Amino acid sequence: MxxxxxxxxxxxxxxxxxxxxxxxxxxxxxxxxxxxxxxxxxxxxxxxxxxxxxxxxxxxxxxxxxxxxxxxxxxxxxxxxxxxxxxxxxxxxxxxxxxxxxxxxxxxxxxxxxxxxxxxxxxxxxxxxxxxxxxRPFLPAVPGRGVFGGQHLHTAEYRRPRDFAGRRVIVVGGGNSGAQIAADLAYDTELLTWVTTRPPRFLADDIDGRALFDVATARRRALDAGRADTGGVASLGDIVAVPPVREARDRGLLKASPMFTRLVPGGVEWSDGTRAEADAIIWCTGxxxxxxxxxxxxxxxxxxxxxxxxxxxxxxxxxxxxxxxxxxxxxxxxxxxxxxxxxxxxxxxxxxxx
CATH class of the missing domain: 3.50.50.60 (FAD/NAD(P)-binding domain)
Structure with missing residues (x-):
């Protein structure tokens, strides 16, 4: 009933x-x-x-x-x-x-x-x-997804770096989750490759959630009043430099590669034929x-x-x-x-x- x-x-x-x-x-x-x-x-x-x-x-x-x-x-x-x-x-x-x-x-x-x-x-x-x-995790359509023999995860499935200790990992995504998970993995994985569609844009180190809220609010007020779009948070950058990200970045552990072209059985391949081997790919793609x-x-x-x-x-x-x-x-x-x-x-x- x-x-x-x-x-x-x-x-x-x-x-x-x-x-x-x-x-x-x-x-x-x-x-x-x-x-x-x-x-x-x-x-x-x-x-x-x-x-x-x-x-x-x-x-x-x-x-x-x-x-x-x-x-x-x-x-x-x-x-x-x-x-x-x-x-x-x-x-x-x-x-x-x-x-x-x-x-x-x-x-x-x-x-x-x-x-x-x-x-x-x-x-x-x-x-x-x-x-x-x-x-509702988003996974982009990338050629070769079905042939890659390693593990696929999304941000929503990632938990801790020790799960990937000694493994070769590719992290895809130039936003906050991509940078934070790459920083999390930078010390324990055998080989970490961080891939982004454009060069990473870090916000100034003193920018935090308080400032981001103020910027987002100012943009909405400007749009509602018919004024020019200020660009909002996106105009400042893509990645908040929280302490773990800042530390990994300053130690040279967060060096991004451009987005690869396709997946292959053992990893990924770029348009010039260069390849990177991987045991797991973590999709931080929103x-x-x-x-x-x-x-x-x-x-x-x-x-x-x-x-x-x-x-x-x-x-x-x-x-x-x-x-x-x-x-x-x-x-x-x-x-x-x-x-x-x-x-x-x-x-x-x-x-x-x-």
Missing amino acids: TVHRSTDVVVVGGGQAGLAAGYHLRRLGVDFVVLDAQAEPGGAWQHTWDSLHLFSPAAYSSLPGRLMPVQPGQECPDAAHVVAYLRDYEKRYELDVRRPVRVLGVHRDGELLRVDTDSGIWRARAVISATGTWW FRPALSHLAPLGLRGRRGRIATSGTAVVDEPRLHLLGYGDWTGPASATLIGVGRPARDAARKVAELVR
Whole structure:
């Protein structure tokens, strides 16, 4: 027998964005539920590599209403500290999070939206989708992928350098994850090759998450006011020089090679015929928004993007997207940045359901 439930708002996803939305909905007195596919609190942070640290101190990495406590001995907290903070945040504000509940699809159902899950059906007057991107790793199409005889991993699957001790490893990607994982591996692997599509662009050493949030916010304000695009964070560079990256870079251990042309059975090959042998390739090639649960609504445009005005979906204003990147709010995929768009989404949803 299928269980049917109803509420004013269903929030899909119980990571940082979903919790921020829940905080603001609770303050506004809106009836809501958060559906989270994970078995434990902490969102994607509980699945990251062991050495991952935030870009900023705890005070600048907080969700609305609750400063993140300082982690003893760490200027910038590690992922385990973030998980503990999110668990405490959820408990402190008594957010109604149901887990593990996997959302299968969101459908129009007259004046309501129907949310089908693996544990029953919810009907709501509005939905906030906050599933993030971690669950949808992106792997580029590269010739020869099927012939390479070694191990393929994505950022989402990497955990620790000792798993690759004495092995030949190629790390692909010139962003933060590529630089951080290459720095992580630089001391233990037999041979490390770091490959990027363009020369690495390190931000100034004194730039951290606080400055990046300010830059992203300034860009959004300029665009909203009809002024020239400032370029945002991308104008500063691609890689934040966190201490491990800075140390490996300064020791000459982070020397990038250009992107190879194809994979071969024993490794990779460049256009001039040069080859590098490898036992494993780690693809630090980013993620895409995890939005398959919204497919029944038919909202994607020709380029796959769902059109939004702020966080509200243009073609379905009962639906809000939160935490997927700058297109759903400046720096909305970060701990410090998601608070403002979460507040705006909650306010608009509250107006809709009252």
